[in-house]
Amino acid sequence: MKEEDVRMEWTSVLVAAAGAYAFGAIWYGINGKAWMAAAGIEPGPEGTPEGGMTPYAISAIGTILAAGMMLHMFTLSGIDTLPEGALSGFGLGAFIAAPWIITNYSYASRPRALMVIDGGYAIIGCTIIGAILTLF
Numbered sequence: 001m002k003e004e005d006v007r008m009e010w011t012s013v014l015v016a017a018a019g020a021y022a023f024g025a026i027w028y029g030i031n032g033k034a035w036m037a038a039a040g041i042e043p044g045p046e047g048t049p050e051g052g053m054t055p056y057a058i059s060a061i062g063t064i065l066a067a068g069m070m071l072h073m074f075t076l077s078g079i080d081t082l083p084e085g086a087l088s089g090f091g092l093g094a095f096i097a098a099p100w101i102i103t104n105y106s107y108a109s110r111p112r113a114l115m116v117i118d119g120g121y122a123i124i125g126c127t128i129i130g131a132i133l134t135l136f
Contacts, residue, residue: 009071012136017067019132020125021060027124031117038114067129074133082134089130093123 028035036043044050070092074080079088098119105115 008136012133013064013067013071015136016070016129016132017060017063020067020128021063023125023128024059024063024121027117027121034113035117038111038117063125063129066126067133070126070129071133074130079130080134082131085130085132085134086127087130089126089128089133090123092130093126097122097126 032048033043035041036049041049049055070089073092074085074088077088079085101119101122102115105118
């Protein structure tokens with residue numbers, strides 16, 4: 001593989017991850033109060049969860065890892081158009097990520113609202129990653 005191809009792949013992974021991460025900021029900005037209530041998290045003085053930057057860093061790393069694996073899967077599967085990428089991303093979110101989240105939350109007796117909020121983010125976030133990966 002040529003060096004410029006490797007750079008392009010890393011660029012597409014980082015841009016796709018950034019797109020899903022940015023969507024997450026909007027998603028949880030809109031659903032933040034409902035998410036904190038469903039998760040049983042007490043808001044800090046600013047109305048947001050406390051915990052510093054650690055959850056954000058972990059989320060960014062996780063999103064990069066997901067985008068990297070999705071690129072690998074897309075490359076092996078020949079997925080290279082925007083409709084294919086968006087549909088495949090949707091499929092991964094709706095039929096792998098969200099069911100896994102819902103299963104874990106079900107065993108933990110977590111509220112349905114938490115399943116919907118986090119599962120919805122997984123579905124839409126994977127769709128965004130899939131779409132962006134095919135644009136490079």
